[in-house]
Amino acid sequence: MSATFFPQDIIIKKxxxxxxxxxxxxxxxxxxxxxxxxxxQASALLMAIFWRGMTPQETAWLTDAMLHSGEIIDxxxxxxxxxxxxxTGGVGDKVSLILAPLAAACGLKVPMMSGRxxxxxxxxxxxxxxxxxxxxxxxVAEFRAILQQxxxxxxxxxxxxxxxxxxxxxxxxxxxxxxxxxxxxxxxxSKKLAEGIDSLVxxxxxxxxxFMKSKERALELARAMVAIGQVSGKPVRAxxxxxxxxLGRAAGHTTEVIEAIECxxxxxxxxxxxxxxxxxxxxxxxxxAAKDExxxxxxxxxxxxxxxxxxxxxxxxxxxxxxxxxxDDYKILPTAKLFTEVRAPADAKGFVSEVxxxxxxxxxxxxxxxxxxxxxxxxxxxxxxxxxKIGEPVGAGxxxxxxxxxxxxxxxxxxxxxxxxxxxxxxxxxxxxxxxxLIQ
Amino acid sequence: MSATFFPQDIIIKKxxxxxxxxxxxxxxxxxxxxxxxxxxQASALLMAIFWRGMTPQETAWLTDAMLHSGEIIDxxxxxxxxxxxxxTGGVGDKVSLILAPLAAACGLKVPMMSGRxxxxxxxxxxxxxxxxxxxxxxxVAEFRAILQQxxxxxxxxxxxxxxxxxxxxxxxxxxxxxxxxxxxxxxxxSKKLAEGIDSLVxxxxxxxxxFMKSKERALELARAMVAIGQVSGKPVRAxxxxxxxxLGRAAGHTTEVIEAIECxxxxxxxxxxxxxxxxxxxxxxxxxAAKDExxxxxxxxxxxxxxxxxxxxxxxxxxxxxxxxxxDDYKILPTAKLFTEVRAPADAKGFVSEVxxxxxxxxxxxxxxxxxxxxxxxxxxxxxxxxxKIGEPVGAGxxxxxxxxxxxxxxxxxxxxxxxxxxxxxxxxxxxxxxxxLIQ
Numbered sequence: 001m002s003a004t005f006f007p008q009d010i011i012i013k014k015x016x017x018x019x020x021x022x023x024x025x026x027x028x029x030x031x032x033x034x035x036x037x038x039x040x041q042a043s044a045l046l047m048a049i050f051w052r053g054m055t056p057q058e059t060a061w062l063t064d065a066m067l068h069s070g071e072i073i074d075x076x077x078x079x080x081x082x083x084x085x086x087x088t089g090g091v092g093d094k095v096s097l098i099l100a101p102l103a104a105a106c107g108l109k110v111p112m113m114s115g116r117x118x119x120x121x122x123x124x125x126x127x128x129x130x131x132x133x134x135x136x137x138x139x140v141a142e143f144r145a146i147l148q149q150x151x152x153x154x155x156x157x158x159x160x161x162x163x164x165x166x167x168x169x170x171x172x173x174x175x176x177x178x179x180x181x182x183x184x185x186x187x188x189x190s191k192k193l194a195e196g197i198d199s200l201v202x203x204x205x206x207x208x209x210x211f212m213k214s215k216e217r218a219l220e221l222a223r224a225m226v227a228i229g230q231v232s233g234k235p236v237r238a239x240x241x242x243x244x245x246x247l248g249r250a251a252g253h254t255t256e257v258i259e260a261i262e263c264x265x266x267x268x269x270x271x272x273x274x275x276x277x278x279x280x281x282x283x284x285x286x287x288x289a290a291k292d293e294x295x296x297x298x299x300x301x302x303x304x305x306x307x308x309x310x311x312x313x314x315x316x317x318x319x320x321x322x323x324x325x326x327x328d329d330y331k332i333l334p335t336a337k338l339f340t341e342v343r344a345p346a347d348a349k350g351f352v353s354e355v356x357x358x359x360x361x362x363x364x365x366x367x368x369x370x371x372x373x374x375x376x377x378x379x380x381x382x383x384x385x386x387x388x389k390i391g392e393p394v395g396a397g398x399x400x401x402x403x404x405x406x407x408x409x410x411x412x413x414x415x416x417x418x419x420x421x422x423x424x425x426x427x428x429x430x431x432x433x434x435x436x437x438l439i440q
Numbered sequence: 441m442s443a444t445f446f447p448q449d450i451i452i453k454k455x456x457x458x459x460x461x462x463x464x465x466x467x468x469x470x471x472x473x474x475x476x477x478x479x480x481q482a483s484a485l486l487m488a489i490f491w492r493g494m495t496p497q498e499t500a501w502l503t504d505a506m507l508h509s510g511e512i513i514d515x516x517x518x519x520x521x522x523x524x525x526x527x528t529g530g531v532g533d534k535v536s537l538i539l540a541p542l543a544a545a546c547g548l549k550v551p552m553m554s555g556r557x558x559x560x561x562x563x564x565x566x567x568x569x570x571x572x573x574x575x576x577x578x579x580v581a582e583f584r585a586i587l588q589q590x591x592x593x594x595x596x597x598x599x600x601x602x603x604x605x606x607x608x609x610x611x612x613x614x615x616x617x618x619x620x621x622x623x624x625x626x627x628x629x630s631k632k633l634a635e636g637i638d639s640l641v642x643x644x645x646x647x648x649x650x651f652m653k654s655k656e657r658a659l660e661l662a663r664a665m666v667a668i669g670q671v672s673g674k675p676v677r678a679x680x681x682x683x684x685x686x687l688g689r690a691a692g693h694t695t696e697v698i699e700a701i702e703c704x705x706x707x708x709x710x711x712x713x714x715x716x717x718x719x720x721x722x723x724x725x726x727x728x729a730a731k732d733e734x735x736x737x738x739x740x741x742x743x744x745x746x747x748x749x750x751x752x753x754x755x756x757x758x759x760x761x762x763x764x765x766x767x768d769d770y771k772i773l774p775t776a777k778l779f780t781e782v783r784a785p786a787d788a789k790g791f792v793s794e795v796x797x798x799x800x801x802x803x804x805x806x807x808x809x810x811x812x813x814x815x816x817x818x819x820x821x822x823x824x825x826x827x828x829k830i831g832e833p834v835g836a837g838x839x840x841x842x843x844x845x846x847x848x849x850x851x852x853x854x855x856x857x858x859x860x861x862x863x864x865x866x867x868x869x870x871x872x873x874x875x876x877x878l879i880q
Contacts, residue, residue, distance in 0.1 A: 005615065006614075006616060007745040008613075008614050008616045008670075011487075011616035012616040015487065015490065015616050015617075020605050036615075039479070039480040040479040040480045040482070040483040040611060040614075040615060041483065041614060041615055042480070043480040043481065043483050044483040044484060044486065044487045044615035044616060046454065046489055047451075047483075047484045047487035047488055047491070048486065048616070048774075050455065051487070051488075051491045171480060173448075174446075174447065174453035174478075174481060175448060175451055175480060175481055176448045176452040176455050176488070177455075177484060199530075231609035276722055307722060429693060
C-alpha cells in the first residue's frame with residue numbers, strides 16, 4: 001500500500017465533514033492492520049467518524065476493507081445454504097444455542113462465530129463453555145469438517161478473521177467511540193461476511209437491556225446492515241426486537257444452557273420460542289429451505305417435536321468435545337452451591353409491570369457471572385432462573401426468581417438489584433410485542 | 441494521581457458535549473505527561489474537544505494543568521518587569537529579532553522562548569541560527585544570567601517546560617486537531633506562563649499567510665488568550681494584525697536577519713517598523729516603562745535612533761555565542777550562490793494589488809528554506825529580498841523581488857510561485873490597515 005497521502009489528511013477530511021474515498025478507507029483499514037496508520041491516528045479518525053458519520057457507501061467500503069484485511073473462509077465447496085444469525089446482544093439471549101442445531105436439523109449449514117460477554121450482556125462462547133469439554137477454539141479445518149458433518153459449528157473469531165476490525169474494536173472500547181452506527185455495522189458485517197455465509201439474519205435489539213436504547217437507533221443500525229448485505233450480494237434480513245426484560249426465564253451460563261436444552265426438548269418459555277422460531281424461520285427462507293414464514297414455522301416445530309433439533313445439538317456437542325450427557329443430566333454442568341428464591345413482599349398484589357433487563361444483568365455480575373473487563377474470569381454456575389415475566393400476576397410471596405449462587409455474601413446485592421428490577425402494577429399492563437419490525 | 445475514573449469516561453463526557461471538571465482535566469494533562477492517559481485516548485479526546493469546544497474555564501484549567509506538568513521558571517529575583525511577545529506566525533515575521541533588544545534597551549526584561557518554522561511559516565530559532573555560533577539551546581541558569589545582564593534572551597522551549605503540551609502538540613500535528621482555539625490557546629499560554637513572565641503581548645495574525653484565515657477566528661483566539669491571562673493574574677494584550685502579504689520586504693533566514701538588523705539601524709521598511717513599534721509599545725506599557733502609546737513610541741524611536749537597541753542586539757548575540765560582526769558585515773551570514781531578480785512583464789502597468797504570503801512561503805520552501813516535516817534540514821542562505829508591497833506602482837520590468845538561491849533548478853518553481861503570488865491592478869488599491877484591533 002503506497003502512502004500517497006498522510007493519515008492526518010484523511011482525519012481532517014472526515015473531521016470537516018467530507019466523504020472518504022474507497023482508496024482512503026482502504027488506506028485506513030489496511031494501515032490499522034499493518035501498523036502504518038497509528039493507533040492514535042485511528043482513534044482520532046474514529047472520533048471524527050462518530051461526529052460526522054459515514055454515508056452508506058463509505059460504510060460498505062469500510063466493511064469491505066476490514067473484511068479483506070484478513071482471511072475469508074470459503075465454504076462454497078460445502079453443499080447447502082450457509083446461513084448465520086447475529087444478535088446485537090441482550091440479557092438472557094440464548095437463542096443461538098437453540099437456533100443453530102434447529103436450523104441444521106432443517107437442512108441449513110450454520111457457520112457461527114460468536115463473542116464473549118462484557119458488562120451486563122452475556123456471550124454465546126461463555127455459555128457453550130459451561131458444557132464440560134466444549135471447545136470454541138477450532139482450526140478452520142475442524143470448523144469446516146463439523147459444519148459439513150453436523151450442519152452447525154459454533155466458534156470464536158479466529159485471529160486471522162478481519163484483523164483490522166479486531167484492532168479497531170478494542171480501540172473503540174477505550175476511546176469512547178463504541179456507539180456509532182457505521183462503525184458497529186462495519187464491525188459486525190466484516191466478521192460475518194468473513195465466515196463464508198450466503199445470507200444472514202440479524203436480531204437488532206433495543207430497550208433498557210440492549211446496546212441500542214431507542215427503536216429509532218436500532219432501525220437505523222438494521223437498515224445500515226441490510227444495505228451492506230445488498231452491496232455484498234449476501235441477502236440480510238433484520239428483526240427489530242425489544243430487550244426491556246430478559247429473554248426467557250433464565251440468565252447466566254449454566255441456567256441458560258439448561259433453558260436452551262429445555263427449548264430443544266419442546267419445553268421452552270413462550271417468548272424465547274417465539275423469537276427463536278422467527279429468526280430461524282427467516283434463515284430457512286433465505287436459505288431456500290422454506291417458501292414463507294408459515295411453512296418455515298411448521299418445519300421448525302416438527303424438528304423440535306421429533307427430536308431432530310436436539311439430536312443436532314448432541315452431535316455438535318460431541319464434535320466440539322463437549323460432554324453430551326448434559327442433555328440428560330444438568331448436574332454435569334457447573335452447579336451453584338446455594339439457591340435462593342426471591343419472593344414478592346406480603347403486600348404485593350397485581351401484575352408484573354417491569355423486569356429491567358439491565359438491572360438483571362447487573363445482578364448476574366454481582367453474583368460473579370459477568371465481566372467488568374475482558375480479562376475477568378466468570379463463574380458459569382451462578383445466575384438467575386425461574387424469572388417472572390411482565391404481565392404475570394403477583395400476590396404475597398409469589399416467587400420472582402431463583403438465584404443460583406456460590407457465595408452467600410453475593411446474594412444481598414444481587415437480590416437488591418432483582419427487587420429493584422421488578423416492578424408491580426395493580427392492573428394488567430399492556431404487553432408490547434417482542435418482535436416489532438422486519439427490515440429486508 | 442489516583443485513577444478514580446477511566447480515560448474513556450472523560451472522552452465520552454466531552455464527546456457528548458459535557459463540561460469537564462478541573463479534576464478530569466488535571467487527570468488528562470498529567471496522565472498525558474506521565475503516560476497513563478494513552479496517546480490513542482488523548483487523540484480521541486482532542487478530536488472530541490475539536491468538535492465540542494471548551495468553555496473559558498475549561499481552557500484555563502487545561503492551561504494551568506499543562507503549565508504545572510513541568511518546570512515553571514521563577515524570575516522574581518531578577519529586577520525589572522518581565523514581558524514577552526508571542527506571534528501566531530506568518531511569512532516574513534522577524535519582529536522578535538528587533539523587538540527583544542528594543543524592549544531591553546527601554547528597560548524591560550524579555551525572557552523569550554520561541555519555536556522553529558514548519559510549512560510556509562518561518563521560526564525565530566531558525567532565523568537566529570543563521571548567525572554563526574548563535575546558540576538557542578541554553579540551560580535555565582544561562583538563560584537567567586543573560587536575561588539579567590543583557591535584558592533579553594532568546595531560546596527554544598526546554599524539555600522541562602510544559603511536557604504535557606509538548607506531547608499534545610506533536611500529537612495534534614498528526615491527528616488533525618491543530619486548528620482548535622481552546623487547544624491553541626492552552627498550548628501557547630502554558631508555555632508563556634512557564635517562562636516566568638509578568639505580562640505578555642500577542643500578535644494574532646489572520647489572512648492568507650496566517651494560521652487563522654478569518655478575522656473572526658483570530659478575534660476569538662485573542663479573546664481566549666486574554667481571558668487566560670486574566671485568570672492567571674498576568675496581563676495580556678493582543679493586537680489583531682493582517683497577514684495577507686509578507687511582513688517587510690524579506691522572507692527566509694539570512695534575508696530576514698539582515699532586514700532585522702537594518703531595522704535596528706533605523707532603515708527598516710514602514711510596515712515592519714509600524715508593527716514592531718506597536719507591539720513593543722504595548723510591552724512597555726504593560727511593564728510600566730511607558731504610560732501610553734505615544735510616550736512609548738517616543739522612547740522606542742529614540743532607542744533606535746541612538747543605537748541602544750542595536751547595542752542590545754550585539755550584547756545578546758555575544759552572550760549567546762553568536763558572531764557580532766554580522767551587524768557590520770552581512771557576508772558573515774550564510775550567503776546564497778545565486779541571485780535572481782524577478783521583474784514585472786513588459787505589459788505591466790498600474791499597482792500591486794496582492795502579494796500572497798502563503799505562495800511566498802511556498803516559494804521559500806521550493807528554494808529549500810522551509811520544512812515540510814519537523815526533521816527536515818533548512819538552507820538558511822536562500823530566501824526572498826527586495827519584495828514589492830501592495831499599493832506600490834509597477835511598470836514594464838519593475839523589480840518584484842530578488843531571489844537568493846543555491847541551485848538554479850530551484851529558481852523556476854520559486855519564480856513561478858512568486859509570479860503567481862503577485863497580482864496587479866490598473867488603479868491604486870485601497871490599503872487595509874496592518875493593525876486592526878487591540879484586545880485587552
